[in-house]
Amino acid sequence: MTDDIRRNMALFPIGIVMKLTDLTARQIRYYEQHELIIPARTSGNQRLFSFNDVERLLQIKALIEKGVNIAGIKQVLYPVSKESEEATVLNEQTEVKRREMTDSQLHKMLKQQLRSGKRPGQVSLIQGELSRFFPT
Numbered sequence: 001m002t003d004d005i006r007r008n009m010a011l012f013p014i015g016i017v018m019k020l021t022d023l024t025a026r027q028i029r030y031y032e033q034h035e036l037i038i039p040a041r042t043s044g045n046q047r048l049f050s051f052n053d054v055e056r057l058l059q060i061k062a063l064i065e066k067g068v069n070i071a072g073i074k075q076v077l078y079p080v081s082k083e084s085e086e087a088t089v090l091n092e093q094t095e096v097k098r099r100e101m102t103d104s105q106l107h108k109m110l111k112q113q114l115r116s117g118k119r120p121g122q123v124s125l126i127q128g129e130l131s132r133f134f135p136t
Contacts (some may be wrong), residue, residue, distance in 0.1 A: 010042035
């Protein structure tokens with residue numbers, strides 16, 4: 001499985017994302033309404049977020065804390081479409097894979113993502129924010 005597919009896999013329910021980002025469900029739904037993120041939906045209409053969604057939410061949170069409004073955020077972070085490469089993937093293959101993963105496997109995968117970083121030589125926002133959950 002390639003890194004891009006793994007980063008776009010729908011894995012996290014909104015409750016986990018709230019804990020990882022310190023955002024409320026209302027805030028997350030608001031950013032979704034403005035198409036800054038587009039989480040996948042299960043057949044029961046439950047939102048599932050990917051690593052990319054969590055990272056994007058942390059970027060939005062950082063911009064909000066710097067005083068940037070939604071219009072400014074939309075200029076910095078272009079809205080996501082369902083067809084874009086950043087869209088969260090939920091298909092039969094990824095759904096089976098998600099169900100097979102135990103919490104410890106998901107924890108290990110998240111830890112690997114944090115350590116690897118997205119860009120060589122740069123620390124991603126998600127790495128800085130989520131590293132507090134994992135002792136070094």
